[in-house]
Amino acid sequence: MSNDSNVADPIDDLVDNDQPQASSFDWRSITFQGLWKNNPALVQLLGLCPLLAVTNSVTNALGLGLATLLVLVVSNLTVSLVKNWVTKEIRISVFIMIIASFVTIVQLLMNAYTYELYLSLGIFIPLIVTNCAIIGRAEAFASKNPPKEAALDGLMMGLGFAIVLVFLGAIREVLGQGTLFDGAHLLLGDWAKALKIEVFKVDQAFLLAILPPGAFIGMGFIIAGKNYIDNKIAQRQASSKPKKSVTRARVTHVN
Amino acid sequence: MSLLTNMFVSSPHGNLGLTTNQMMRIVAYATLPGLAAQIYFFGWGSLIQAILCISTALIAEAVVLSLREKPIRRTLSDGSAMLTGLLLALSIPPLAPWWIAVIGTVFAIIVVKQLYGGMGFNLFNPAMAGYVVLLISFPVAMTNWLPPTELLQHPMAFGDAFLAVFTGFTYDGYNLTQLKMSVDGITMATPLDHFKTEQILNYTTTEILNSPLYGEYGGTGWLEVNLAFLLGGLALLKLGIIRWHIPVAVIGSLGVCALLGITIAPDQTYPLSFSLLSGATMFAAFFIATDPVSASTTNQGRIVYGCFIGVMIYIIRIWGGYPDGIAFAVLLANMCVPLIDHYTKPVTYGHKRRREAKS
Numbered sequence: 001m002s003n004d005s006n007v008a009d010p011i012d013d014l015v016d017n018d019q020p021q022a023s024s025f026d027w028r029s030i031t032f033q034g035l036w037k038n039n040p041a042l043v044q045l046l047g048l049c050p051l052l053a054v055t056n057s058v059t060n061a062l063g064l065g066l067a068t069l070l071v072l073v074v075s076n077l078t079v080s081l082v083k084n085w086v087t088k089e090i091r092i093s094v095f096i097m098i099i100a101s102f103v104t105i106v107q108l109l110m111n112a113y114t115y116e117l118y119l120s121l122g123i124f125i126p127l128i129v130t131n132c133a134i135i136g137r138a139e140a141f142a143s144k145n146p147p148k149e150a151a152l153d154g155l156m157m158g159l160g161f162a163i164v165l166v167f168l169g170a171i172r173e174v175l176g177q178g179t180l181f182d183g184a185h186l187l188l189g190d191w192a193k194a195l196k197i198e199v200f201k202v203d204q205a206f207l208l209a210i211l212p213p214g215a216f217i218g219m220g221f222i223i224a225g226k227n228y229i230d231n232k233i234a235q236r237q238a239s240s241k242p243k244k245s246v247t248r249a250r251v252t253h254v255n
Numbered sequence: 256m257s258l259l260t261n262m263f264v265s266s267p268h269g270n271l272g273l274t275t276n277q278m279m280r281i282v283a284y285a286t287l288p289g290l291a292a293q294i295y296f297f298g299w300g301s302l303i304q305a306i307l308c309i310s311t312a313l314i315a316e317a318v319v320l321s322l323r324e325k326p327i328r329r330t331l332s333d334g335s336a337m338l339t340g341l342l343l344a345l346s347i348p349p350l351a352p353w354w355i356a357v358i359g360t361v362f363a364i365i366v367v368k369q370l371y372g373g374m375g376f377n378l379f380n381p382a383m384a385g386y387v388v389l390l391i392s393f394p395v396a397m398t399n400w401l402p403p404t405e406l407l408q409h410p411m412a413f414g415d416a417f418l419a420v421f422t423g424f425t426y427d428g429y430n431l432t433q434l435k436m437s438v439d440g441i442t443m444a445t446p447l448d449h450f451k452t453e454q455i456l457n458y459t460t461t462e463i464l465n466s467p468l469y470g471e472y473g474g475t476g477w478l479e480v481n482l483a484f485l486l487g488g489l490a491l492l493k494l495g496i497i498r499w500h501i502p503v504a505v506i507g508s509l510g511v512c513a514l515l516g517i518t519i520a521p522d523q524t525y526p527l528s529f530s531l532l533s534g535a536t537m538f539a540a541f542f543i544a545t546d547p548v549s550a551s552t553t554n555q556g557r558i559v560y561g562c563f564i565g566v567m568i569y570i571i572r573i574w575g576g577y578p579d580g581i582a583f584a585v586l587l588a589n590m591c592v593p594l595i596d597h598y599t600k601p602v603t604y605g606h607k608r609r610r611e612a613k614s
Contacts, residue, residue, distance in 0.1 A: 204396060
């Protein structure tokens with residue numbers, strides 16, 4: 001029923017349409033897409049539920065970010081490997097099964113090696129299965145590209161997601177408790193106790209930053225900041241290189 | 256554009272001949288009896304908070320306006336930021352630490368008001384949204400109301416209040432917890448707070464009301480503060496700045512709920528006078544709920560909006576986790592305003608209602 005052009009990621013199609021897609025291994029474009037231009041958390045706004053729910057400290061954010069990153073890389077790779085043997089009708093369920101098995105592995109690993117972090121992340125580890133960022137990349141990129149590209153895309157998208165997670169976690173932890181990397185030893189082992197930084201001392205925690213509304217507000221500010229930087233760059237390019245700005249202008253216009 | 260910025264009045268747009276600035280100033284003057292009563296009963300802290308909040312509000316507004324490249328002087332002079340600061344100051348405890356006032360005001364002005372587009376575009380009442388941020392962030396400091404001055408063990412001068420706000424200790428070195436001790440050495444809370452705690456301990460209304468905290472009707476001090484706000488509110492009504500629908504609906508629905516409560520469970524609920532004249536009831540009915548931007552704009556809608564607030568205040572007071580629920584009630588009602596306005600659109604003059612037209 002639906003052909004490929006319908007299900008393709010519309011943003012993916014629009015960017016870099018001045019070069020032929022996937023003819024050669026374009027690691028630079030894939031990296032830029034994942035980390036900045038098409039960042040799953042800031043631009044695609046995928047996987048907001050774990051993003052907003054667990055980012056109350058850097059440790060939690062880093063834990064979930066790493067778990068998601070790991071699942072994203074291997075699921076993208078697997079999906080790309082099996083893409084020729086999976087028929088269109090059953091692809092979504094196959095993708096979900098692949099993702100779910102990797103999430104189970106990650107969950108068991110965290111249960112075994114980072115038990116306290118496992119407890120504090122709770123339901124959000126199994127919920128990685130439903131993280132739209134992962135199924136979205138499997139559907140939009142991995143099922144159409146060779147394994148090497150798919151794995152790199154998973155790595156970069158996961159990294160972009162994890163960076164935003166940690167950034168938001170840092171903002172909320174500093175505002176809420178005045179610390180950074182509190183409890184990092186739960187994830188990284190006992191040596192990480194030395195990582196804890198006390199930025200300032202608070203008598204009363206700023207609970208809003210730790211509670212879910214703080215995540216929404218912080219996220220809004222981060223997205224606004226990204227758009228501000230993008231606008232500044234676009235302005236500078238438009239003013240400094242009038243010749244090149246013609247092609248750029250077309251790109252932004254299509255976007 | 257100039258019409259919008261200079262004349263911001265609530266519908267119906269009968270010509271009052273007032274600019275936004277004049278309107279905001281009149282509302283600010285109308286809060287003065289209430290402010291005076293608060294100062295008289297709860298010490299100079301209220302005045303310090305008012306000055307602190309208003310100056311923070313003006314600075315925050317000026318900063319955002321310069322970032323947004325809007326005319327600073329003209330917008331600041333419309334008085335809306337000043338009023339937001341004043342209303343927030345009247346709601347926070349007089350001896351709350353200075354950074355509480357600053358955080359609340361900055362959030363109210365920058366996030367709630369300016370990020371949504373500034374004056375006239377905010378979905379939520381800025382003062383109440385700022386208050387809710389403070390209440391959920393710093394629940395202890397935000398419920399630290401001192402008992403009325405006459406019940407205080409350590410009387411406070413202006414300098415004491417100033418030191419308490421900015422350093423946490425009075426001149427004699429008492430902190431807030433010590434100050435809260437009443438003459439007989441029992442820590443005091445606001446009447447609503449006290450009532451709630453005692454009720455959880457299974458005391459009946461009659462037993463609870465024996466405490467000197469309650470006085471005759473609404474709690475010592477709180478009764479007078481509420482009456483002062485009522486006075487200011489009536490002046491606003493007389494001058495035509497606000498219309499009667501919202502205050503009447505808020506007070507009426509709260510009163511009906513209170514009466515029902517007394518009839519059904521007289522020993523578990525607040526008496527009527529206590530419902531209406533304690534906490535921030537009058538302040539909310541006349542000064543908070545009537546905010547022209549975030550309230551409903553049709554007459555019918557205003558009644559629905561007011562009733563919603565009144566009922567929600569009662570529900571939160573009786574069953575909620577917080578002693579008073581006015582800020583939450585107002586924010587919830589703000590969310591419903593687009594819906595209320597949609598269903599209460601008045602019929603254009605000369606047209607018939609759809610139902611009548613069909614028949």
